[in-house]
Amino acid sequence: MSGAARLPAETLWRRRLPASLTALALAVAALLLLLNLGALGAVLWRAEPGSAGFRSADWAALRFTLTQAALSALISVALAVPVARALARRRFPGRGVLIVLMGAPFILPSLVAVAGILAIFGRNGLANQALAWLGHGGFSIYGLQGVLVAHVFFNLPLATRLILQGWARVPAEHLRLAAALGFDGRAQWRHIEGPMLRQVVPGALAVVFLICLSSFAVALVLGGGPRATTLELAIFQAFRFDFDLGRAALLALVQAVLGLLALLALARFSLPMMALGGLDRPVPPPPGGLGRAVDALAITLAAAFLLLPLVMVVLRGLPHLMGLPAPVWASVGQSLKVAGLSVLLLAAMSAGLGLAALWARRAAPWAEGLGMSALLASPMVIGTGLFIMAFPLINPAQLALPVTALVNAAMALPFALRAMLPALRQAEADFARLSASLGLGMGAHLRLVLWPRLRRPAGFALGLGAALSMGDLGVIMLFAQTGGETLPMQLHRLMGAYRTQDAAGAALLLLMLSLGAFVLLERLIGGKEPRHAGT
């Protein structure tokens, strides 16, 4: 080497993370580490296996947690396969709407779904009324069966979307080849659908299993009792009813270890991305006859199973919406505060870690990894840990809002980054050189190059975060006291007190607020431009 010190071209033109953003990314990273490791540390410190012991009820909770998660995953995915196949190979009016609707349970508050399911399968629900009319005895939804129905309600659409992507990824040539070679149903299954499903199904099972492992709100309403309590619920009960911090911490430790083991065991299944492409290409004519009837049945049943509960929430809630008591309206204010704060935190977190993943050289993979696995510990584990840390210092009730907002933001962070990072990477791949050759500064680059490409996924992600936070019933149950309830908490209270009319009205109100928050933010931030504006 001769002459002046030679700089690698990378440093001549690749952008570096500016100091302000580095500080933001470090702050976010520290916060997430504190949430995870701090909470785990506090839980470890307070867990007293000697004095508290692991009672038989706790073993039952561990068993139930695993059983219901495994069954939920199996049932959801098994039902999703015929639904996804029908959606992939049939074209019918309303198909697009149905596919979009498959994404809706994601932003649906769990208690709203539970209220809808109770309206169908509950003691006074449509199903039991029909049975009584036919002269049969009724059945009870409470217990394992109720938890499974609710989990399938939430995860059948998710599994369907994941498996649908498998079908979308089958090259069109393979389908044409199959048609050209005259494959019958069996040959089609053996050579095309079977191999594809073997790739997609394990991932879908893993996702649903992981989600159901930390089920709280569903188990809180539909489960309970010694035979249908999840670990998350058991933590809450040890905490709230017995105020036995040691036992709550012990349970939290078990839940944390369980979650970590499951994550490690399932990590090797590649999780499919959430994007939906290639769904609208022309397909070879699908089989008629029996195949047609099976597809029609799958689509009709799935649509009815997903839509009826929501229709019931609307129908039952509408008459009671205006007459809701004052505490419910007060809780709306609390919920708006939590959701607002949570969206701000989510925006800061995804900006910090997203741009760090883009520009922070060697730290980039760490930023991405941290953001994608934002919450290793479950909400109740984190709540317990934070409570233990905060209890000696301040009144935990004061922490209810900020902690809930923070945990909600962290829960939404992986989805936000999954939506935003590809857009950021594409914008850089396309325009980083142009931007460097014209000498755009950091501000101009963010404003003129990145933001226009980012606002759509950002609007979607922040809308998702707002809806998730608005409907979340989780960690706030540990902290909030009378007067500080959010709307989901009030709804839970009304349901528990059998105030069915007020509960129906509150469920509809919560549904409207969650959907409204999502739509508002997606429009406000994402802009109204058609999806394919620009090149």
Next chain:
Amino acid sequence: MLELDGLRIEQGGFRLRADLVVESGARVAVLGPSGGGKSTLLGALAGFVALSAGQIRWQGVRIDTLPPAARPLSILFQDNNLLPHLSAFDNVALGLSPALRLDRAQRASVQAALERVGLGAQAAQRPAQLSGGQMSRAALARVLLRARPLLLLDEPFAALGPALKADMLDLVGELAAEQGVTVLMVSHDPADARRLCPLTLLVAEGQAHQPAPTEELLAAPPAALAAYLGTPRPTTPQPRS
């Protein structure tokens, strides 16, 4: 005068050497087989590809340590020369003010540049509303506005049809003549070289050669160029593989 002095580029198994001089105001086609390093050479000049050794000098001043925007050159890429969410006007204005803060005089010169390339009426339109030829014109208007003494063309017209491409090459020729710009143009097509560039620089077999008159080079191509062009060498015919 552009000097490439002992230039070495090494990327994995790829190597490229260049020791050559381009006179100011020259128009040089960069020709050679795919993967030979034509785009890499332009990338090195523009500041996107690292040098392993050597220097790049413009009018005797070393430029290979400067960031891309500070080098005395404009570059047009194969695509993505325009930001899709900005109007043609703003895309051109980026050449004057990267933060898009323009005073009245600057706005007038942006409009004048657009009119010079025949896009005066399309100023408010976005790239998606422009045709391929109009997008190329907008990118050229920005080059005109930046008025850098060197212009690097990395096949920006590759996607255009033959007639449109010829129009663009003629427009480049006019603009270059007006401002006395030195042009380096990567191309796959000897016809492009003949149309715009009296000189041709061959990049092949790990070496960028000193520019030579285009007609002579194409009439009697060296082995590497002959193999690429598919014309047998007149003197010693090569077996085609």
